[in-house]
Amino acid sequence: MQEDFLHYVWQHQYFDKASLRTEQGDAIVVLKPGFRNADAGPDFLGARLMIGEVEWNGAVEIHLRASDWHRHQHQHDRKYDQVILHVVHTADQPVHRTNGSEVPALALQPRLDAGLLYAYEALMAADEVRPLPCAAALPTVPEVTRLMMVERVLLERVEQKAAAVQELHERSGYDWxxxxxxxxxxxxxxxxxxxxxxxxxxxxxxxxxxxxxxxxxxxxxxxxxxxxxxxxxxxxxxxxxxxxxxxxxxxxxxxxxxxxxxxxxxxxxxxxxxxxxxxxxxxxxxxxxxxxxxxxxxxxxxxxxxxxxxxxxxxxxxxxxxxxxxxxxxxxxxxxxGRSSAHLLISNVVVPLRVAHAQSLGDREGVEAAVELLTQLPREQNSVLAPYEALRFQHRSAADSQGLLALQRGYCQPRRCLHCAIGSRILQRNVPTPAP
Structure with missing residues (x-):
């Protein structure tokens, strides 16, 4: 199990919340799980919890083992003094803030659903030779989920390339x-x-x-x-x-x-x-x-x-x-x-250049028009994209090609299934329905 899985479980509250208590014995009510922190510091910020009779507002830190708190030296880091709950898989020891006060802990191990855990482990254990770890479960995923994910990662890919162009633009003294x-x-x-x-x-x-x-x-x-x-x-x-x-x-x-x-x-x-x-x-x-x-x-x-x-x-x-x-x-x-090389240049040079320029002007229509160029280009054909075609992903134009390449490199290859709408949909099928 990776820590990322516990992040996913906490973010979506996919665990048994009946009679929820800290390791110290206080009742817990999750009013707001908080939002993922992309910077240094605790994993989730802006959480709201009722612990005992007191409402707390602060951060949540997540580890596989409670002892990871000390392994990461959080007991000496004041950024972690704002942690109001330590969510762990295994609570193997108590932990403390820099002032010596104990951090309430919640152990998720006995509260994780076996079906959800099995589905997650199946994705992570998929043969590394297989391009898509979710290939076996893919028929259960609606077509619209696939389309939305490919479109999302296409925009992520274009945005990353445009950001690189913008960086060059700044280094060139803003000379287009x-x-x-x-x-x-x-x-x-x-x-x-x-x-x-x-x-x-x-x-x-x-x-x-x-x-x-x-x-x-x-x-x-x-x-x-x-x-x-x-x-x-x-x-x-x-x-x-x-x-x-x-x-x-x-x-x-x-x-x-x-x-x-x-x-x-x-x-x-x-x-x-x-x-x-x-x-x-x-x-x-x-x-x-x-x-x-x-x-x-x-x-x-x-x-x-x-x-x-x-x-x-x-x-x-x-x-x-x-x-x-x-x-x-x-x-x-x-x-x-060749014409195919010219098309690659349009995809990898012209489109990011136009997007970066439109963004610098705050021109949303210009960004959309630049991305629209990809739909005018024929689809790419290579060994990376072939498995997606075999699994019946839509692949009609270079826009689809670029999206599928981004999906493979950014999600499938590094096994970032928890961050993928397709992987998330597969896991959601295994989330038990809360009792009324």
Whole structure:
């Protein structure tokens, strides 16, 4: 059993409350269980209890064993002096506040329903290989509960991504153009190279790129050279590589960029298809910058997914249609950035960017319109989502895909069933009906 289960039981009052008494023998009436505390200190704040003949207002602390109070050193922490009830599974010893007064204790072990406990333990003991711990009980959950949970976690996921964008915006001096550049660069790294591309965007100022965006070769030289992916002048194996090296050396000296350049070993090539190699992605990013005088406003103003996709799918230079690495020719034509990749960029870059911007203006309709873009995108298909489809979760668009990914990563994988509406519904079926 985890302490989280006792939090859930106390929050929803899913225990036998007949003749409720403290370990000290005083009658208890729960007038208000309080609300979960997300900060340091007791687990529940704002509780109202009748203990004996006295009404108490304060905090409730929850532990598996009463002795955890001392293990966590609460007896020396004044934040816990406001605790009016110590709710535990097993009351193995009395505990005291910093002034020496004893904290009333309530032991839940004899008051927990066996069916509820069994349902909880079944969820927690589910095979770790199984993506959904609730798979066996899922047919008992109404469709509307599933839909509501997926929508909830979709909004949580979008909110988390928008918060990251807002943090970048603050660090950039509240410059939306720089923010768009850094978020877009990270997006072009997709999963494997998002981190080095984020650092590259920080190491290559957007004003420098803008100044040379009219010349695609110079734009490529800045990106590839600052990424540490261009061969040295005496190692270039073709004229174009030699040209890029010369361009970069001149521009790096002019703008004093060399000290912040990345090294080649910082990029991930392992288990990537050649079409996804970092030099190819940088060439695609260079093509986008070359084609767009500005980044932020077009990403913000594009009326639909088709317009955004056309913007993101800017054609690369002739050289990068036939090379995966500088100086290394491909055996055939290098695939261009695919429509599915453009759709991922819209999901992971454009939508969070638009949401963050709308939130900064207090524009609720703008937030809704940004999230609505996800419904215009086709659903994603991968091994993470396949089990949810097999269990007949609705999966019609990228909005569903993003919601299901958030459900898997935020709830199913870490077994946070007690915080999930689906898991909660399964447990509620095992809560006994109180006697009249």
């Amino acid at each position: 153009e720089t923010t768009a550049w850094q978020v877009l660069a990270a997006g072009f790294g997709f999963k494997k190279n998002a981190e080095p591309l984020t650092r590259l965007a920080q190491a290559l100022p957007l004003p420098v790129l803008r100044r040379h965006r009219h010349d695609l070769a110079q734009t490529e030289a800045l990106l590839l050279g600052q990424a540490g992916l261009l061969p040295a002048a005496d190692e270039a194996t073709d004229d174009y590589c030699a040209q890029l090296r010369r361009e970069y050396d001149f521009l790096a000296h002019k703008y004093q960029l060399g000290g912040t350049a990345l090294a080649a070993h910082e990029w991930n090539f392992l288990r990537l298809r050649p079409a996804n190699f970092p030099p190819v992605r940088l060439a695609q990013l260079a093509a986008l910058i070359h084609a767009q005088p500005r980044l932020f406003q077009p990403l913000l103003d594009a009326p639909d997914v088709a317009t955004l996709a056309r913007m993101l799918l800017a054609p690369v230079s002739e050289y990068w249609q036939h090379h995966y690495r500088p100086g290394v020719a491909a055996t055939g034509k290098v695939p261009a950035l």
